[in-house]
Structures are given as C-alpha cells and as structure tokens.
Amino acid sequence: MQNGTRLAAVDLGSNSFRLEIGQVDHGQIHRTEYLKETVRQGNGLDSARNLTAEAMQRGWDALARFGERLAGFKRSQVRAVATQTLREARNREEFLLRARTILGFGIDVIPGREEARLIYQGVAHMLPHTDASDRERRLVVDIGGRSTEMIIGRALDAELMESYRVGSVAWSMKHFGEGLFTQGAFRAAEVAAKAVLDDALSSYTRDQWDVAYGASGTIGAVGDVLAAAGGEPGLITRDGLDWLVDRLLKAGSTDKLRIDGMREDRKPVIGGGVSVLRAVFDLLDIEEMRVAQGALRHGVLYELLERDESVADMRTATVARLASRFAVDAAQARRVGDTAAALFVQLTPAARGGSPGSRAGRALRKLGWAAQLHEIGTLVSHSDYHKHGAYILDNTDAPGFAVNELHALGQLVLGQRGKLRKLDAALEDETFVTQLLSLRLAVILCHARRDPDPQALHLAALGARAFTIACAPDWAEAYPQSAHLLREEVLAWQKTSNWRVELSGA
Numbered sequence: 391m392q393n394g395t396r397l398a399a400v401d402l403g404s405n406s407f408r409l410e411i412g413q414v415d416h417g418q419i420h421r422t423e424y425l426k427e428t429v430r431q432g433n434g435l436d437s438a439r440n441l442t443a444e445a446m447q448r449g450w451d452a453l454a455r456f457g458e459r460l461a462g463f464k465r466s467q468v469r470a471v472a473t474q475t476l477r478e479a480r481n482r483e484e485f486l487l488r489a490r491t492i493l494g495f496g497i498d499v500i501p502g503r504e505e506a507r508l509i510y511q512g513v514a515h516m517l518p519h520t521d522a523s524d525r526e527r528r529l530v531v532d533i534g535g536r537s538t539e540m541i542i543g544r545a546l547d548a549e550l551m552e553s554y555r556v557g558s559v560a561w562s563m564k565h566f567g568e569g570l571f572t573q574g575a576f577r578a579a580e581v582a583a584k585a586v587l588d589d590a591l592s593s594y595t596r597d598q599w600d601v602a603y604g605a606s607g608t609i610g611a612v613g614d615v616l617a618a619a620g621g622e623p624g625l626i627t628r629d630g631l632d633w634l635v636d637r638l639l640k641a642g643s644t645d646k647l648r649i650d651g652m653r654e655d656r657k658p659v660i661g662g663g664v665s666v667l668r669a670v671f672d673l674l675d676i677e678e679m680r681v682a683q684g685a686l687r688h689g690v691l692y693e694l695l696e697r698d699e700s701v702a703d704m705r706t707a708t709v710a711r712l713a714s715r716f717a718v719d720a721a722q723a724r725r726v727g728d729t730a731a732a733l734f735v736q737l738t739p740a741a742r743g744g745s746p747g748s749r750a751g752r753a754l755r756k757l758g759w760a761a762q763l764h765e766i767g768t769l770v771s772h773s774d775y776h777k778h779g780a781y782i783l784d785n786t787d788a789p790g791f792a793v794n795e796l797h798a799l800g801q802l803v804l805g806q807r808g809k810l811r812k813l814d815a816a817l818e819d820e821t822f823v824t825q826l827l828s829l830r831l832a833v834i835l836c837h838a839r840r841d842p843d844p845q846a847l848h849l850a851a852l853g854a855r856a857f858t859i860a861c862a863p864d865w866a867e868a869y870p871q872s873a874h875l876l877r878e879e880v881l882a883w884q885k886t887s888n889w890r891v892e893l894s895g896a
Contacts, residue, residue, distance in 0.1 A: 391695055396422070398463055399690035400456055400470035402489075402497065404432030404535025405559050405607060405659060407452045409459065410687040419515075419691050425459065427452035428655040431475045432535035432559035440481045449485065453493045460494060466697075466747050469690050470497040471792065473505050474537035474557065498792030502553025506532075506539035507789055508689035510548040513605050515692050516684030529599035529674070530682065533608040533666050535559035535659070540590055540670075542599055550593060556586040558608045561662030569644040571661055576635060579665035580672075587673055596675045606685040608663030611656045613681035618651030626679045631668050638664070693790070697746060704790035709759045712788065716766045722839055727761035729842055730832035736849045737824050737857070749821070756795075757825045760802035761832065767803070780804035802826060806833050810886050817888055820855075827857060827883075827891070834875045842872075855888055861895030 391414050401408040407427045412419035429452050434445020441449075460468060476482045476499050490497050500508070509532045517523060524545040532539045536557040542550040565579035604613070604626065616630040617623040641647040644657045652660065670676065697703050713723060734757055735742050741750035767778030783800035791799075798816075805813045805826050816822050831849075835842035846869075848860045859876065866873035873896040883891040 396463065396467060397691050397694050398460055398468045399687040399694070400453075400468070400493065400495075400497075401685075401687045401690070402431075402449070402453075402470065402472040402476060403429075403607070403686075404473060404475040404537070404557060405430055406535075406655075407449065407456070408687055409456045410691060411459075412691050414695060417695075419688075419695065423459070425456065427455065430535070430559060430659075432557065433563050435475065435479060438480065439478050441475075441479045441485055446485045446488075450488060450492055453489050457493045457495075463495075464747075465495060465749065467694070468495045469694055470495055471505075471508070471686070471690055472497055472499045473534060473686075474502070474553075474555065475535065477502070477793070478536070498794055500792045501787060502537060502539065503551045503787050504789060504791065505537070505686060506541050506551035506553050507548045508693060509539050509605055509686045510541040510543050510551070510689070511546065511692055512684035512686055512688030512690070513603055513682040514543065514546045514548075514684065516682065516688055517603075526601050527599045529594060529602045529676075530605060531602065531609065531670055531679070532605040532685070533558055533663055533670070534606065538587070538666060538670070540594055542594060550598075552590065552593070554586050554590070556583050556666055558659040558663030558666065561665055562659045563662070565665065566644075566661035569658065571638040571642055571644075571647075573639060575661065576639075576665055576668075579662060580669045583666045583669035584673055587669060591673055594674055602674075602676050602679040603682040604667075604679045605682045608659075608667060609679070610681055611652060611660065612664065612667060615649060615651040618649075624681045626667075626681065628671055628677060631664065631671065634664060635668070703746070705759070705788075705795075708788045708790050709762050712766065712786070713762050716763075716769045716782070718763065718765050718768075719839075722765065722836065723762045725836045725839070725841055726764060726829070726832045727758050729835055729844075730757055730761045730828045732844065733831055733847065733849055734824060734828040737828070737851060753821050753825060756799065757802070757828060760799050760806075760825070760829060763799065764803050764806050764829065764833065776804055776806050776808065798822070802829055806830055808882075810882055814886075817886060823889060830879060831859070831876075834872060834879060837872065837875065843869075846872075852890075852892065856890040856892070858892045858894070859896075861893070863895070866896040 393415055395414045396411060398411045407429050409425040411423040413422050429448045431445050431449055434442045436442055470493060486497055510530050513530050528543050530541040534557045536559055538554045538556050540552050541548050561579050565575050613624060613626055615634060616626060621630055637649055647657050731754060734754055738750045740748060741754040745751040766782055767775035770778040780800040780803050783796050788796055801813060801816050802825060806829050845862050846865050850858050852858045876893060876896050880891050880893045883889055
C-alpha cells in the first residue's frame, strides 16, 4: 500500500462509536483524525434483547456524522466493526440495514474471539518494538460496555483469546441502576463479575504472562483519573483501584461525583467498569497494569493494511487451517475452485486477477474460499454434507472473518447443490447469485473428481436476472452424466421466482 494512503476504522462499541482515520507511512499508520460519540447502545437492549428505537436512532445519528467525514474514501480503505451489543441484538439486521446505508460502507459484526484478536493487534502495533518487548509474554485486557476480552500473546501474535459477557454498561445497569455507589453494590458487582470470569483462572494464570496491559474505555478512564491524582501516568495498581472505589463511595452517586481526570460521559458507567476491573485484578493476581495506547480500532486499521494485495490476508490462512482440520480433499477443492473461478470470470470479467482493490476481485476471492471449504461438512457425514458445512461455518471461530462474512460463505456452501428455495433471501444479491451459479456448475463439472474440460461451457448474462450456458460441440455426448446434471441444474433455477438459466448444446 502506497505511503500517504488514508485508512479508516469505525468501532461500533456498546458504550461509544469511534472513528479513527490514519495515514500509511512505511508500514506504520499515523493518526490524522479521531472522532468519538457516546451512544450507549449497550443500555438500549430491552428484555427480549431487541434494540429500542431510541438506541437505534442514536446509533444512526452518530454514523451519519461519521459517514459525512468518510465521503471520498474507497471501500478498500474503510472497515467498520460491531461488537457485543450487536452480537446480542435479535433485531440487529433492522439496525444494520439502515446503518450501512447511512455510513456508506459495510459493517461487520465480529465474533468475540475475533474482537479479542483485533484488540491484541491494536495494542501490539502501538507498543515499542524492541528485542526485549518482543520477547515479553503479554496479558491484554479490554473491558468494554457489554463484554470483556482477554488475550495472551507475544510480539504481534495473539496466542490465547477469549471474550466474556461482562462489561461496564451492563454491570452499571445491573448493579448501579440508580446511579448510587454503595459497598453492597460494589461487593455484588465484583462477585457477579468473578462468576462470569471464573473460566479465565485455568488459562490466564500468573505464570503464563509477564506484563499486563489494559486497553480502551474503562481502563483508559481509570488510568486518567489515577494520573490526575498524582499516580504514575499510564499505570493502574491495586492501591489505586482501592483509592478510586473509596472516592466513589464518598461521592455516593454519579450526580455528586466530582473527580479530576474523568469525563462526564464516563461517570454513569464507572461503577460497573471499576467492579469488573477489580474482579480481573483479583482473579488473575495482577499487581499492576499498564494502560495501552492501542485498541480495537487500531487493530482494524492494521488489518486493512495487511489485507492489501501485497500482503498475505489472514483469512486465507484461516481457510487453509479449516480445510486441513476438517480433512478436506485438497485436490478436489483446488479443482472446483479453479473451475468456479474460470466460470465466474466469464460472467464478471472485471474479476480477472482477483485484486482485493475491486469489488469483483473480492467476490472472486470469497468464491475461492467457499470452493476450498465446500466439502468441509463431509467429516460429519457425506449425507447432506453441504448442510453440515454451512452449520460449521456459522458456528466456528475463524480469525480474520466477521460473522456476516462467515455466514455468506456458509450460504454458498449450503447452496452448492440441491434446491435453491432455501436461499431465497440471498438470491436478491446479484453478486451472490453469480458466485453461486459458478460454484454449482463447478461442482457438477468436477463430480467425477477429475479435471474437467476447461472449454466445456461458455457462460453469459442474458439481460436482467438471466444467464445462458452454452456447451462445447460434442461435449454432451462425451460426458452424458455431466450433461444430465446440467439439465437438472436448469430445472432447479426455473423453480426460483427471480432468476432464469438457459442451456444450449446439452
């Protein structure tokens, strides 16, 4: 990626939405602009886990302001990610449909462990790079609005990642709902946090890490307050936390809290955040924690840089690992992938070369991933393997992928064979349909598990929502079984309400 290129990351957190804009300079990203909006979507989930209309509107309003600032950015220069609140919200698609339009860019809902990985990347990239620092084993903790992430890593590599459903907004609502600070409330909040975080005891033990770092929201706010009170800048200690709780108890409520270094928008969620932080200190036997400069949004920025065509994309490595773990037939995956790619390029010539800088190129690359994983479900059972494969992709941890990206791959794997009605909603997307047709035809051509004739079929778009398939002369006679499967394929598309496929020469 060229020096001077601007990149932007949008973090749709449970407490705040953030926009970070940076400029590439010899492999580093230097901040040029930062915007933050306190949205508190985390307290906008009702008892049925639906976002309220007011919470959605607050989010849309913030994204409208971000979208105005992002005018002129290319799609490859921007990534927006959403975290725990939108992972939980049952009506998230209602929010996201309008949110993507308002922002002008896609929004990825990322799994908890993927959020943890990106947090670590952000922290690690912003730390000094020396031989000593690259050798240190790091514990990184991020207490967000509705989730807390913990990571152990070394240098730029996250080795252990987990996300827990406990955070500053959720715990403040539950234990400090009236804005009152009492010893009983702190005691109950810490006990409840330890109950959720108890699993961390077995994996994040003191002998597994050398230095503890804290990222973002709650930990940054606590660090600011302790520094303003005369503590060492960028350091949180047990004594400092005890002092802060004492100050909160003396204030008695958020309305009466007057404390240097704390912003007004942090006060309503400080009780819950400090309770979770004290629980983390106690459970993991932490004496002191350094406040990190990096955060989720910085990890997203560096991931954008690494997704440039000149640098290996982590998702490619993840797909390879999944294929290996589920014992995919590598030769067949390559065969289907090459065939599907050739067919897709016939319909979308702009995809030739697979450059991630173009939408067509990105679609071709994702088609390749789907082809590589199209038989992932056979390890469960050969019967209905496409259904098992889709289930696996919808429920696996896959570093580098967002929830919606994995679901889209799963839909391609599900749709590689059989009836198309199961994909009705996805069939409204022309790019998806082109990917799907290419994959289904490739599976047919490679059904005998041998390389097909590369000149066997010629595909073309036939006006709106229609395709033609022309078979090479004498091909149908040479491959009668494949020709039969092609005729069955045409019948399958005839049963959809929106798409038509015509076949000649078979």
